[in-house]
Amino acid sequence: MAGRNPTAAVKAFIAPIQEALGLFASGNVTADSYRADVEGVLTFNRGEVVKLRGDNNVGLAMSMRYRIIQTDEPGRGPWKISTVGYMYELQLDGKTLYDYHWHPISVSHEVRPHLHCAAVGKGHIPTGRVMIEDVLNLAVHHGAKPNNMTRWKELDQLNREKFARGATWGVGPVGGRE
Secondary structure: OOOHHHHHHHHHHHHHHHHHHHHHOOOOEOOOOOOOOOOOOEEEHHHHOOEEEEEOEEEEEEEEEEEEOOOOOOOOOOEOOOOOOOOEEEHHHHHHHEEEEEEOOOOOOOOEEEEEEEOOOOEEEEEEOOHHHHHHHHHHOOOOOOOOOOHHHHHHHHHHHHHHHHOOOOOOOOOOOO
16 A cells, blocks of 8 residues: 555555454554554554454454555555565454464564464464455354445455555455355
8 A cells, every 4th residue: 555655655554454344343453653664563453352243253363564665666655565474363252263374574484474273283374465354254254244244345355456456476366255
């Protein structure tokens, strides 16, 4: 997401994430840095597990690491956000089902994007990069319900299209949901 200055870039990055998460739960997306020389952390409700709307007891925790960088790419600046890591945890009935991690600067032997799945133990299952929208779609599969499903489908598609235009590492399919 682009902005005319670092603060505008962070705000443009947060806005679609806040809207998406806001369809599923009350809370705020916050960023702890608006400086280009400092790696920042973005969280929803301070990174704590939040119960999502719906009949099942589905919970989500999320945090993302980002950098504010300058770019001279047409339509993408002069400031933009580059995601440099994330942790998404999806729970059902208080138990972790899926942990999506990407921590390239880490003491862990696995620095590629990966999944920890309760069903297969503590292994690292490579995933490629995962968007928060992917995790929210998985939450829907497990019973989470956005307060407006029509808006969620529109926003999911819109965010994927916007993201695909700005991604420098490639993205998965833009459509394809039921």
